[in-house]
Amino acid sequence: MKLLCLLFPFLIAGFYAESQELKLQSFTTRKQQLESILATEHTLPADTSRLKTYLLPIIRKADKDRDSSLRAAYYGLMADGYALFYDDINPKSTQLYLQSIRTASVNKKPDVELWAILNYAHYLYNYRDMSAALPLFMQAIDHIGKLKQESILIPCESFRHIGYFLGTIGDYDESIVYLKRAEEYAAALSCDRAALQDNIGQYLLKKQDTVSAEMYFKKAMYTARRVNDEVRLGKAMGNMALIYQGRGEIDKAIRFVQQDLVFSTKHQSDQNTMYALILLGKLYLANHHISGAEKVISEAEKYAVAKPYFKRSEYEIVRLRLDIALIQKDVQEELIARRRLAVLDDSLANSDGDMILRQTKWLAQKERYAHNIELARQSYEKEKFKKGTYLVLVVILLIIIALIFNIFKRKNKARQDNYDKRILQLQVEKVLSDQRLLKANETMVSYRSYMAEKNEQIDLLAKEIKEISKSSSASLKQQKGQLQSLLDSHLMTEENWTNFKTAFQREYPFFIQQLRKNYPELTESNQRIILLLKLGLSNKEMSNMLGVTVDAVKKSRQRLRKKLGEKSDDLFNIVFDRDTSDSDNS
Secondary structure, eight states, rough: OOHHHHHHHHHHHHHHHHHHHOOOOSSSSSSHHHHHHHGGGGGGSSSSHHHHHHHHHHHHHHHHHHHHHHHHHHHHHHHHHHHHHTTTTTTTHHHHHHHHHHHHHHTHHHHHHHHHHHHHHHHHHOOOOOHOOOOHHHHHHHHHSSSSSOOOSSSSHHHHHHHHHHHHHHOOHHHHHHHHHHHHOOOSSSHHHHHHHHHHHEEEEEHHHHHHHHHHHHHHHHHHHTTOOOOHHHHHHHHHHHHHEEEEEEEEHHHHHHHHHHHHTTTTOHHHHHHHHHHHHHHOOOOOTTHHHHHHHHHHHHHEEEEEEEEHHHHHHHHHHHHHHHHOOOOOOOHHHHHHHHHHHHHHTTTTSHHHHHHHHHOOOOOOHHHHHHHHHHHHHHHHHHHHHHHHHHHHHOOOOOOOOHHHHHHHHHHHHHHHHHHHHHHHHHHHHHHHHHHHEEETHHHHHHHHHHHHHHHHHHHHHHHHHOOHHHHHHHHHHHHHHHHHHHHHOOOHHHHHHHHHHHHHHHHHHHHHOOOOOOOOOHHHHHHHHHHTTOHHHHHHHHHHOOOHHHHHHHHHHHHHTTTTHHHHHHHHHTTTGGGGGO
């Protein structure tokens, strides 16, 4: 009974944990909500029954909202959970990862598809299946290059995964590029920033850029201390030990690795503990401390054989055993080590051995080369299509210009023809009018009809000249000159005036006699106004005939009145007597 009471709280806690579900938070944007859900991969339960319960709210919401992005995220997180449970590559996880990618792809969710591809690729990378991981990482690199930066989900993690993979296969330059892009998204003081600085330092060291590597390791140590990340601090110190080892400062390197071991053991970071023990074994061996080396590599071996994906580390351990056996001239141990190395060589040939990593790097370079060639081909095709399109457009434009020019030319010709016909018609009408006047023996009646026709033609010509004046066309300016010449030919010339005056004198001899006798001061210009008034022309008609403005005619009449004074009334009585009404007001 007492034992039951003691166990009851744990049973209750276990039941609560079994039934605990993920609490979904509300966010203003789709991206924020997705990133919040995807971040739960770091807090997944360690067994499958709790995993299903924990992630149940995601699939519920996905079904309710018909949200394919959430559904793809659910499959990916479920796959992560099964990988955590089996701690190895397993069919269930593989199936779920592929389902996650397919769901995002079919529903055209490129941001989620990128996350799903990287999630699957990182799973294969974690469990050292580099050959299978390669095409996925290449696909992710292609996808991430096409997406807008603001569309990438958890960008720091996405760039980091690619950087780690490229670094592992030995493509250090590209790896550093991606890790530095990841660094842009990591908070200044964060575990992520410390991890990125440490890994950039590692790949710089692999490139033999010791100065830059040391600078990054020191940055990582500083950041790790500020955020109290002792595991990362230990890793950075272990990496600094490599620099001291390269300088021949073995004792200092050993002290740094020992401190790395303290932090890794304290926080139960088994993988880093194993790495630190192997490095310490190498340092002890370099310092001729054989017993110390044997002790630490035996401890490291416990971790290495515990996980199938630590075979590369086991290979390093066995290699150290072989070195020790050779130093001690222990033939039996040497034989055991060589046999084990042969077995491990075969095993690593299909996972993360040197050969497979070199092949993976070569394939990655080959695929990138092929991708660049394809991009160049697409660019060439696009440029070719663009040039072809431009050529077609230019041809079409030239055809349109030619058509417009042809239409314009035809219209211009038609206008010119119409104009020529019009000019000819007006000229004919003028000639006919002149002939009618001659046939009528130049009587006043015929002159009245003649001048009325001339006024009509002058008005028409003036109107056309005004329209043409609005255009800057050279051909129209020429037309204007012809029209103006025709208009001028209608004006009363000296010859016309002499003929008109003769005809007038013949028909109104008494009137002419009175003018000469009573108004000797009248000039030739005054007489023109008086005779035209006598004929019954208005101010407007007189202005047309004389080629002056209406105002000029009015002023001439006013000056005439002023000139004659009191006699002007007698004169205008004679002018308007019986022939017409008072045209002075016209």
